Amino acid sequence: MPLxxxxxxxxxxxxxxxxxxxxxxxxxxxxxxxxxxxxxxxxSGKSTLMNIVGCLxxxxxxxxxxxxxxxxxxxxxxxxxxxxxxxxxxxxxFNLLARTSALENVELPLLYAGVSTPERHARAAEALARxxxxxxxxxxxxxxxxxxxxxxxxxxxxxxxxxxxxADEPTGNLDSRTSVEVMALFxxxxxxxxxxxxxxxxxxxxxxxxxxxVMRDGRILSDTRQVPRQAVVxxxxxxxxxxxxx
Amino acid sequence: MSWLQTLRVAVRALTRNKxxxxxxxxxxxxxxxxxxxxxxxxxxxxxxxxxxFAAMGSNMLxxxxxxxxxxxxxxxFGSMPTLTWEDLKAIQTELPTVRAAAPQLRSxxxxxxxxxxxxxxxxGTTPEYFQIRTWPVAHGELFTHSDVDGGTKVAVVGxxxxxxxxxxxxxxIGQVIRVKNVPFTIVGVLAKKGQSQWGQDYDDIVVVxxxxxxxxxxxxxxxxxxxxxxxxxxxxxxxxxxxxxxxxLLRDRHRxxxxxxxxxxxxxxxxxxxxxxxxxxxxxxxxxAIAAVSLLVGGIGIMNIMLVSVTERTxxxxxxxxxxxxPSDIRxxxxxxxxxxxxxxxxxxxxxxxxxxxxxxxxFGWEVLYRPDVIAIAVGFSGLVGVVFGLxxxxxxxxLDPITALRFE
Numbered sequence: 001m002p003l004x005x006x007x008x009x010x011x012x013x014x015x016x017x018x019x020x021x022x023x024x025x026x027x028x029x030x031x032x033x034x035x036x037x038x039x040x041x042x043x044s045g046k047s048t049l050m051n052i053v054g055c056l057x058x059x060x061x062x063x064x065x066x067x068x069x070x071x072x073x074x075x076x077x078x079x080x081x082x083x084x085x086x087x088x089x090x091x092x093x094f095n096l097l098a099r100t101s102a103l104e105n106v107e108l109p110l111l112y113a114g115v116s117t118p119e120r121h122a123r124a125a126e127a128l129a130r131x132x133x134x135x136x137x138x139x140x141x142x143x144x145x146x147x148x149x150x151x152x153x154x155x156x157x158x159x160x161x162x163x164x165x166x167a168d169e170p171t172g173n174l175d176s177r178t179s180v181e182v183m184a185l186f187x188x189x190x191x192x193x194x195x196x197x198x199x200x201x202x203x204x205x206x207x208x209x210x211x212x213x214v215m216r217d218g219r220i221l222s223d224t225r226q227v228p229r230q231a232v233v234x235x236x237x238x239x240x241x242x243x244x245x246x
Numbered sequence: 247m248s249w250l251q252t253l254r255v256a257v258r259a260l261t262r263n264k265x266x267x268x269x270x271x272x273x274x275x276x277x278x279x280x281x282x283x284x285x286x287x288x289x290x291x292x293x294x295x296x297x298x299f300a301a302m303g304s305n306m307l308x309x310x311x312x313x314x315x316x317x318x319x320x321x322x323f324g325s326m327p328t329l330t331w332e333d334l335k336a337i338q339t340e341l342p343t344v345r346a347a348a349p350q351l352r353s354x355x356x357x358x359x360x361x362x363x364x365x366x367x368x369x370g371t372t373p374e375y376f377q378i379r380t381w382p383v384a385h386g387e388l389f390t391h392s393d394v395d396g397g398t399k400v401a402v403v404g405x406x407x408x409x410x411x412x413x414x415x416x417x418x419i420g421q422v423i424r425v426k427n428v429p430f431t432i433v434g435v436l437a438k439k440g441q442s443q444w445g446q447d448y449d450d451i452v453v454v455x456x457x458x459x460x461x462x463x464x465x466x467x468x469x470x471x472x473x474x475x476x477x478x479x480x481x482x483x484x485x486x487x488x489x490x491x492x493x494x495l496l497r498d499r500h501r502x503x504x505x506x507x508x509x510x511x512x513x514x515x516x517x518x519x520x521x522x523x524x525x526x527x528x529x530x531x532x533x534x535a536i537a538a539v540s541l542l543v544g545g546i547g548i549m550n551i552m553l554v555s556v557t558e559r560t561x562x563x564x565x566x567x568x569x570x571x572x573p574s575d576i577r578x579x580x581x582x583x584x585x586x587x588x589x590x591x592x593x594x595x596x597x598x599x600x601x602x603x604x605x606x607x608x609x610f611g612w613e614v615l616y617r618p619d620v621i622a623i624a625v626g627f628s629g630l631v632g633v634v635f636g637l638x639x640x641x642x643x644x645x646l647d648p649i650t651a652l653r654f655e
Binding site: 051054056057076077080081083084085089091095097099100108109111112113114156160 | 247248251255258262561562564565566567568569570571572573574575648649652
């Protein structure tokens, strides 16, 4: 059984008097440990699809089974639990809490999972080590480069041991070198059995995925599997710095 | 999320904007400290008033004889002796609301010890008088009914008189003093009572049996009381009834026709005391109103800052929701922040209020009374204000849509 199963999912928004059909019947199965890139122009419905897959939004019609469970009709509170346990988010703008150490940023999902303090520290440190930032645990976001901040965000997504990682334009604010670093990390996670769904508009980035789903006008235009390009990190150049959540 | 974690997150959020948090709590601080200080001072004043009235006597009434009219000129109360010993006996025995009654005959005169002299008040009365005035002896004993019956020359003196005649360390018991050349043996020294509200020294007094007083100090008509009657009612609620009953009894006994004026008057000291207490009650109500207004203002300040904070932290809220915070977690977090602001303000206010009261008290010589219940109520009330005014911002935060919140700039 696929880990993510969307059956004829539609989403309609109402903006004043106008009905906006963001998704017009999308069916998509994503298997465990698959690395999928979703592409499409803005307005193609890829963000809406991500929000539904990420349990941030509910479909207007159709069914969504996550890990075998029907989630499209769950209450807000139960959706929050679902996100907490099954899904890790990575955002374009990192969304780290400012003036808060990397370790505490990574601990955040565990805080809402009710994990005890010693276990929380241990697991957060472990997640930071996994993204290669064990030595930066006590740095604040403003003391780190953009690439490091995005890796902290990935560690935060990993810490609750999710089945799926959803990355929304994760390389949008990164230079090409750090983008490749991040893609290498995602490929490694796929090998470790974590499903990665990536939204991007950069064809270069999509090449690192094993499957490319292209969206247009709320429908899937194409769905192709490919041999992914292996992410090889080029030699270091100067890194940029990005703002965290003020 | 556990309570402790929620509190930690709240404290962290508040300390991130220290100046803003401090300014926000200022409304609470000022309100609570003003109330704490004023209540401490007000209670101190009230306690002093109560102590002063307790010193006068408990549930005490004074019956004064009537006035005489000579050629149109009214004499004052007591200028015409109308109260008889029979009246006193009737008040003592016939009225259920009267606990005790005693005559009060007064004279001013010089009192001599072997080597000192002092001019003071001399009272002639019966042993009930000490009970009415709630005035115990400090040394020795009081004179008894047999002293009154036998007209013995014994005296009980106040602390001031004892000090003036024998020095402050001497034991005056058994010593002889001369009043109007009559030797009296001191049998007791009264406990110190201090001053009345009008500055009169209660302890400047010599008390002798009423019979001896009449025979040796101030003669007069045998049947009437050349003074007043002190009465103690059975309880604080009984003074008004005792007054009515005494009036009825005396009018009966004096055969006053319907419509005629009383030929005596009754002073109810408890009424004066309760009027004073009424005054402090008004003051307390006023303080409560000030407290309510300042807490309201403080609460609005907290609500304002919490709303700003929710807007500023929209993305943080979105992120917390995305990683698994439920709406209830978000609501609790903002509620705890508002609560913490209010309670911290309240606690600082209590500290400042107590310090302020203490400072005022020491510099003006006022009495202050710290009441733990008032402090607890003040802190509890600030907490309540925090919750009430934090509710709307917290609810607003919890209702945010994580998708829109995450995109918020």
